[in-house]
Amino acid sequence: xxxxxxxxxxxxxxxxxxxxxxFGSITALDGVNFYLTRGEVLGVVGDNGAxxxxxxxILSGLYAPSAGExxxxxxxxxxxxxxxxxxxxxxxxYQDLALxxxxxxxxxxxxxxxxxxxxxxxxxxxxxxxxxMATDHLDSLKIEVKSVDQNVEDLSGGQQQAVAIARAxxxxxxxxxxxxxxxxxxxxxxxxxxxxxxxxxDRGVGVIxxxxxxxxxxxxxxxxxxxxxxxxxxxxxxxxxxRNEVIGWVMGTKGHTEVxxxxxxx
Amino acid sequence: xxxxxxxxxxxGSGIGRFVERYGIIGVVVxxxxxxxxxxxxxxxxxxxxxxxxxxxxxxxxxxxxxxMVILTAGIDLSVxxxxxxxxxxxxxxxxxxxxxxxxxxxxxxxxxxxxxxxxLGLTMLRLPHPFIMTLGTLNAFRGLTNLISGARPLSGLSxxxxxxxxxQIPIPGLGQFGAIPVSAIVLLIAxxxxxxxxxxxxxxxxxxxxxxxxxxxxxxxINVNRILLLVYAMSGFFAGLSAxxxxxxxxxxxxxxxxxxxxxxxxAVIIGxxxxxxxxxxxxxxxxxxxxMGLLRNGLNLMNxxxxxxxxxxxxxxILAVYVDVLRxxxxxxx
Numbered sequence: 001x002x003x004x005x006x007x008x009x010x011x012x013x014x015x016x017x018x019x020x021x022x023f024g025s026i027t028a029l030d031g032v033n034f035y036l037t038r039g040e041v042l043g044v045v046g047d048n049g050a051x052x053x054x055x056x057x058i059l060s061g062l063y064a065p066s067a068g069e070x071x072x073x074x075x076x077x078x079x080x081x082x083x084x085x086x087x088x089x090x091x092x093x094y095q096d097l098a099l100x101x102x103x104x105x106x107x108x109x110x111x112x113x114x115x116x117x118x119x120x121x122x123x124x125x126x127x128x129x130x131x132x133m134a135t136d137h138l139d140s141l142k143i144e145v146k147s148v149d150q151n152v153e154d155l156s157g158g159q160q161q162a163v164a165i166a167r168a169x170x171x172x173x174x175x176x177x178x179x180x181x182x183x184x185x186x187x188x189x190x191x192x193x194x195x196x197x198x199x200x201x202d203r204g205v206g207v208i209x210x211x212x213x214x215x216x217x218x219x220x221x222x223x224x225x226x227x228x229x230x231x232x233x234x235x236x237x238x239x240x241x242x243r244n245e246v247i248g249w250v251m252g253t254k255g256h257t258e259v260x261x262x263x264x265x266x
Numbered sequence: 267x268x269x270x271x272x273x274x275x276x277x278g279s280g281i282g283r284f285v286e287r288y289g290i291i292g293v294v295v296x297x298x299x300x301x302x303x304x305x306x307x308x309x310x311x312x313x314x315x316x317x318x319x320x321x322x323x324x325x326x327x328x329x330x331x332x333x334m335v336i337l338t339a340g341i342d343l344s345v346x347x348x349x350x351x352x353x354x355x356x357x358x359x360x361x362x363x364x365x366x367x368x369x370x371x372x373x374x375x376x377x378x379x380x381x382x383x384x385x386l387g388l389t390m391l392r393l394p395h396p397f398i399m400t401l402g403t404l405n406a407f408r409g410l411t412n413l414i415s416g417a418r419p420l421s422g423l424s425x426x427x428x429x430x431x432x433x434q435i436p437i438p439g440l441g442q443f444g445a446i447p448v449s450a451i452v453l454l455i456a457x458x459x460x461x462x463x464x465x466x467x468x469x470x471x472x473x474x475x476x477x478x479x480x481x482x483x484x485x486x487x488i489n490v491n492r493i494l495l496l497v498y499a500m501s502g503f504f505a506g507l508s509a510x511x512x513x514x515x516x517x518x519x520x521x522x523x524x525x526x527x528x529x530x531x532x533x534a535v536i537i538g539x540x541x542x543x544x545x546x547x548x549x550x551x552x553x554x555x556x557x558x559m560g561l562l563r564n565g566l567n568l569m570n571x572x573x574x575x576x577x578x579x580x581x582x583x584x585i586l587a588v589y590v591d592v593l594r595x596x597x598x599x600x601x
Contacts, residue, residue, distance in 0.1 A: 083487045098485045100478035102545035103471070111475055112486035114468045123468035 011074055013038045013206045014059065014090070014175050019068035021054050028054040030230045031068070036175060036206045041197060043221035043238075044210045045250050051230040052210050056177050059208070060092040061085030073174075089174035093164045093181060101153030105145060106134030108152050109167045138166055141199060158189025165196055169205065176200060177208045182216055194220045214243050228252045290539055290554040297558065301565040308568050312444050316434070320515060322560035323431075323449040324349075324524075326553070327508035328531035329538075330460050331381075331501030333552045336535050337464070337477045338497050339544025340396040344384060345505040345531055346524035347407035352376040352509035354415040357423060357519025366426040370510065377506015378499055380407055385498035389491040396498075404528070411521045421518035431514020449511050456504065461549035473497060477544025533580060534559050537587040558583070 012035035021029040029051045036042050046052045057063045059070065061079030069076050072088055079085040082092065099108045107114075107130065115133060116125040134148040143162045145155070152160055161181055168176050178197070182190045190213075197220050200207050211217055217224055217238075224241065226233040226249035234249045248254065301309045308314055328345045335342045356372040380403065387399045430452055434445035464470035475483040476493045484490050505524075513519055538555025540547025559580060566576050 082485060086487070092485075094481075094485060096481065098479070098482040100475040100482045100545070102478035103475060107471060107475075108482075111482070112472075112488050114471065116468060122463075124466055125468050125471060127466075 012036060012071070013040075013073060015071040016055070016059065016065075017069050017071070019055065019058060019065045019070075021051075021058060021063065022066045028230055029058075029065075032227065032230070032232055034059075034225070036208060038206055039201050039204045040223060041201050041207045041209060041221045043217040043224040044208060044227065045212075045217065045224060045246060046227035046233070047250050047252075049229075050227040050250075052227055053179065054230075055227070056092065056179060056208065056210060059085070059175075060090055060177055062092075086171075089172055091168035091173040091176050093161075093168045093176060093178045095179040095181075095183065099152045099160060099164055099167070102151060104149045104151055105138075105155075105163055106130045106148040108163055109134045109137065109148075109170050111167070113171065133170075134166075137170055141166055141169065141196065143196070156189065157185045158192055161185060161189075161193050162196060165193070165200075169200065173205055175206045175208065177210075179210045180212065181209070182211065182213060190216070191219075214246060217246065218243060226250065288550075290551055290558075294554050294557050294561070297561045297565070301561060301568070304565070305568045309565070312440060314564070314568070316445065316447055316450075318560050318564050319450040319453075320447050321564065322556050323447075323453055323515070324508045324512050325527070325530050325534055325559065326453050326556045327456060327504045327511065328524075328527055329534040329552050329556050330456055330549070331504030332528070332531040333535045333538075333540060333547060333549070334460070334464070334473060334497040335396070335501045336532070336540050336542065337473050337544060337547060338494060339477050339542075340388075340494070340497065341400065341532070342381075342384065342498060342501045343397065343400040343528050344380065344403040344407055345501060345508075346527035347404050347411065348377050348380040348502050348505035349509045349512065349524035349527060350411040350521055351380060351407045351414075352506040353513050353519045353523050354411050354420075354521055356427065356510065357420040357513060358414065360423050360427050361420055366424055369424075369427055370430075373510035373513070374503055374506040377509065378503040380505070381499040381502020382495065384502065385495035388498065389494055408521075415519070415521045417521050419518055419520035421516075423513060423517055423519075427510075428514040428517055431511040432517070433514075449515070452507070452511065456507070457549055457553055464549065469493070469496070474545050477541075477546070479545075530559065533584050536584055539587070539591060541591075542588075555587075 014036045016032065016034040019029050019032045019034070020027070032051065032055060034055065044052050044055070054063065058065050061082045061084050064079070070079070071077070072090070077088065100111065103111070110130055110133070114123060114125045115129045116123045118124070131148050138145060138148070141162075143166060145159060145163075152163055155163065165176070165178075165181070181197075182193055185193060194216060197207055197209065201222075209216065209221060221238050223235070223237050224246055225235045226246065228249070229252070233252065234254065298309075328349070332342055332345060352373040355376045356369050359372055360366070360369045384396075384400055384403055387393065387403070388396050391399070393399050430448055433448040435448065435451075436445045464473060472483060472488045472493050473496075475486070475488060476490055480490055483493070509523070512523060534555035535547065535552055536542060536555070537558055538547065538551035538553070540551060562579060562583070563576055566579070
């Protein structure tokens with residue numbers, strides 16, 4: 001089912017039309033269409049090099065598309081930097097977390113956007129407010145930490161991922177893009193991060209989840225979209241597809257069935 | 267509540283944390299007690315204490331600048347040469363009869379300019395490591411110093427120029443040596459100011475962030491190059507200020523000033539517990555590091571121990587200080 005064929009759906013929160021991206025002679029994306037609605041968790045799948053990360057970097061303002069347009073809440077937008085994308089409410093949780101381990105949890109959450117007052121051209125951080133805001137925000141996400149003063153390097157992988165998500169949602173995020181958020185986690189912590197994603201959806205945030213793990217996709221996503229060789233390959237609500245079919249999309253085959261599955265147990 | 271597995275690393279109890287944070291002050295106190303026991307008639311005299319304060323001033327200022335550079339996981343090898351260039355610049359202009367109001371600014375401003383050169387070279391030329399850029403300017407600034415001065419020292423500076431480095435404010439009722447050196451007040455202001463800056467100002471926290479994870483800083487919207495420029499500029503500024511104090515104390519400018527001083531500054535920062543890999547360290551620690559080196563030199567002088575032994579001991583202390591840190595970290599991971 002092509003996105004354009006889907007008529008009568010509500011106005012997307014974020015939409016990309018005909019996005020192409022060239023790196024020299026290499027075509028990373030070729031006329032890709034994309035949409036995300038409010039409170040939707042969209043799984044994006046595809047093999048390495050399919051163009052997932054490039055698309056996400058375009059949506060989060062890190063790359064400018066070579067062609068095509070991005071529409072946010074019905075208006076065309078053109079991001080000059082990740083900061084710009086962030087200002088309109090598109091946040092990215094990076095695969096390598098992008099946290100400063102030597103700083104406290106609350107400092108990481110507000111890094112670069114510290115609450116405080118101006119003095120002689122300097123921003124003086126209001127530590128008490130930063131702590132309070134961080135505590136309230138973590139509470140609202142139902143993330144439990146001992147103290148927001150703990151350094152991030154002293155946390156477990158799952159807690160760090162939770163802090164990274166808290167950071168992404170600290171300022172009215174409308175869209176949160178997550179690149180393999182569970183790849184580095186202990187099994188026991190994966191479920192908690194996925195629950196956190198559900199919590200974001202319940203708050204009306206649109207979540208884009210890039211993952212190789214079918215378990216994650218099928219636990220938390222509403223819809224799944226596949227890219228193959230830089231093009232749209234497939235797109236379906238989760239209830240209309242199966243694990244095996246999605247695995248087939250990743251490999252570039254449609255109509256992938258139980259019989260063809262390489263990992264089936266006979 | 268979303269509960270994550272409790273694999274949190276305990277940083278120890280309140281006492282442990284207290285020792286971690288202030289233990290180094292204990293080392294300083296222990297050294298002072300030891301020196302007092304060894305040299306009761308000299309060590310605690312006002313004259314000797316003010317002497318120590320004057321002697322450490324130069325290294326203390328270089329070290330506070332170096333500290334900020336090391337916080338970003340960088341290094342500034344050029345501070346000794348910047349000190350010499352700033353010192354000769356101000357001495358030459360003073361001898362040429364320029365008004366003191368201008369000459370007194372020349373030291374810090376030359377230092378600042380040199381620091382900006384370091385910062386711009388590092389960020390704009392994209393050299394692989396600050397070691398390279400500052401190794402280059404270590405030589406270049408020293409060469410420039412010798413060129414502008416003809417490699418000749420100058421002595422006999424004007425009174426206002428000597429003020430910061432040599433003046434003392436007498437404390438009533440403490441006799442001939444009961445006075446606070448003005449250089450100690452300069453140190454107090456510099457350390458207090460930087461201590462506040464790195465803990466309270468957003469930019470100060472960004473310096474730690476750049477040292478901890480430059481990638482995280484970048485995606486947080488922090489201009490990493492601007493932070494790097496800032497720390498090298500400040501390191502240069504403090505080297506220039508240090509030049510002004512040294513010129514005042516010695517009433518001269520000499521082109522060999524600050525030879526090897528960068529290594530003393532690095533040693534003080536490392537002994538003070540800052541991490542060479544960036545993102546870790548406190549101003550209090552740096553001050554303790556400076557004091558430990560100063561007390562060691564002073565004490566060994568009082569005991570008539572040769573400077574060769576001083577070198578040997580300082581070398582061992584650097585290794586010991588970092589080893590203690592390694593042990594502490596390993597212990598923290600185990601629990």
